[in-house]
Amino acid sequence: AGVRGALVGGVDASSNVGISHALGIDPKGTHAHSMVQAFGALGAGEIGAFRAYAEIYPDDCLLLVDTVNTLESGIPNAITVFEELRAKGHRPVGIRLDSGDLAHLALQAALAMNWAGFTDTTIVLSNQLDEMVIWQILSQIRTEAPKLGLEPTDVVNRLVFGVGTALITSQGAPALDGVYKLTAVKDGTEWKPAIKISETPGKTINPGTKNIWRLYDKREKATCDVLAMEDERLDQAAEIHLHHPVDFQIQRTLHREDLSRIERLNIDLPQSGPASPLADTLDTMRSRREHDLACLDDGVKRLVNPHLYHISLTRSLWDLKQKLVRERCKGAGK
Amino acid sequence: AGVRGALVGGVDASSNVGISHALGIDPKGTHAHSMVQAFGALGAGEIGAFRAYAEIYPDDCLLLVDTVNTLESGIPNAITVFEELRAKGHRPVGIRLDSGDLAHLALQAALAMNWAGFTDTTIVLSNQLDEMVIWQILSQIRTEAPKLGLEPTDVVNRLVFGVGTALITSQGAPALDGVYKLTAVKDGTEWKPAIKISETPGKTINPGTKNIWRLYDKREKATCDVLAMEDERLDQAAEIHLHHPVDFQIQRTLHREDLSRIERLNIDLPQSGPASPLADTLDTMRSRREHDLACLDDGVKRLVNPHLYHISLTRSLWDLKQKLVRERCKGAGK
Known part of the structure; x- marks a missing residue:
């Protein structure tokens, strides 16, 4: 998986003979x-x-x-x-x-x-x-x-x-400390949003069933990714109110006319078959990676002191999160 | 392998249900x-x-x-x-x-x-x-x-x-940068020592076919490990001249009467069968680990600022290394 990822990421060849053979490429080495x-x-x-x-x-x-x-x-x-x-x-x-x-x-x-x-x-x-x-x-x-x-x-x-x-190896970040969290429960036919409160604000989950969108500015550069409720259609909104995931003071509003493109990032993944991105060739994945990277501003790609790329919440999601936190805190101790 | 290592190393149980089942122990968790x-x-x-x-x-x-x-x-x-x-x-x-x-x-x-x-x-x-x-x-x-x-x-x-x-995970040392190096070549029936010189002295290999020994002081604590030529019998020597692997100034001589025990660490490993340490039970491995740890001085086990445990070369090995380096440098450029 490491060699395959490196090839998608842009290396020309691997010195690993066995894996190169399995992937159908020529190994290189001395x-x-x-x-x-x-x-x-x-x-x-x-x-x-x-x-x-x-x-x-x-x-x-x-x-x-x-x-x-x-x-x-x-x-x-x-x-x-x-x-x-x-x-x-x-x-x-x-x-x-x-x-x-x-x-x-x-x-x-x-x-x-x-x-x-x-x-x-x-x-x-x-x-x-x-x-x-x-x-x-x-x-x-x-x-x-x-x-x-x-x-x-x-x-x-x-x-x-x-x-x-x-x-x-993952030398700079040896452990990816990801956790699956419950964000909604299906009660009959209805999804009910679930919350977990953490003393570390960034760990308090974003509740409900959601989509994630990428917004492109007039230069065709990605300006931010946005978590939205499942029923929000950001690509049809005249303006989008964005909130920082935890800092209530950081908000901004983007107008449709300042954006060149709005892309929904999550896709429904068929389990197999030629339509699945999992079946793409190395070349296709490499082209997609090159295109995605080209859409990032140079500032966020700097090796030292880069700009932070923003992941924001829509106002609807932010408001739901506030509401659930308030209800849960009120209920504590009962 | 990680869970098995942790159990040998001293944890009481794992929360991983599948691996605990495979190892025949009860998982623990909430x-x-x-x-x-x-x-x-x-x-x-x-x-x-x-x-x-x-x-x-x-x-x-x-x-x-x-x-x-x-x-x-x-x-x-x-x-x-x-x-x-x-x-x-x-x-x-x-x-x-x-x-x-x-x-x-x-x-x-x-x-x-x-x-x-x-x-x-x-x-x-x-x-x-x-x-x-x-x-x-x-x-x-x-x-x-x-x-x-x-x-x-x-x-x-x-x-x-x-x-x-x-x-x-290996959070503190995400990559174990080990390399197999050639230390000897069999020429007919005779092993000829091989050398590789590095600009980093610690990377210049220790040539020849070797054994590794552990020396215990009178308190039954391990005082150092020693790399020796294959024909040296440290357990029969009256005194042992030790050299630091790279710093020529650091040498010391240990006398047999100051040592309680001399143990050869490398063992000939049968590929399988009950005699192989690879077939040991978790309990046996855990006991061996406890015993080995008890033989280390508290000073080398400190979490902060520990003593360094020494790995030394015998004088024979040190002399062979010097000789091969000198010959190879003389031959350079020809």
């Missing part, structure tokens, strides 16, 4: 450090490992250069093997850096490979990457490349980022 | 908030929900008292139902607090239940508990109980802690 170690332990050295790999994969030759010493051994040995491949009419793919100061090493690798005439070989970076580390690496390359006579964009365009742990 | 909400939405109130539950579980009656208002509604209603149960000859189990200032509410609950003659009913605490929150709750109860005329130990002995998210 040989392991242990291959270089094994050749080293048996006396053939790093260059022996690189040659053996190049012999088997002459047209897919991506070499991991940090087993011994990246600058003094890995990159020179890789270039030697690349020259041997080129002499036989093959086109080497590139190198992978998996430790150390990745931006610095990528620039040194680009310099060395350019000098040997390999001006478009790929430079794969890996080692505990996440979005912040990648941001830092790109920033460092943009600063340092010109000092070495390199065009930053040329270097950046050669980079491939191999992200592992931070993508396939 | 009714849900939604039961009280449903009775509320249909007009029967919290007391109606409590009575319905007590009717079905008269001898296992544990009531969740924080759906409406713990002090003004939940605890008084629970005591009413407990009195009704007592009148019919049943013994109520207790209450569960799932929100708010748990230590304060537990003390108030103990006062109210004592006053009604329920002096040994259980008080279950839950809501995002972890070891630090539990420590804080116990500390607060020890401070505040005497001011209310309660004996702290009496209150603490009534408590049950329901720990969920923090126990069943």
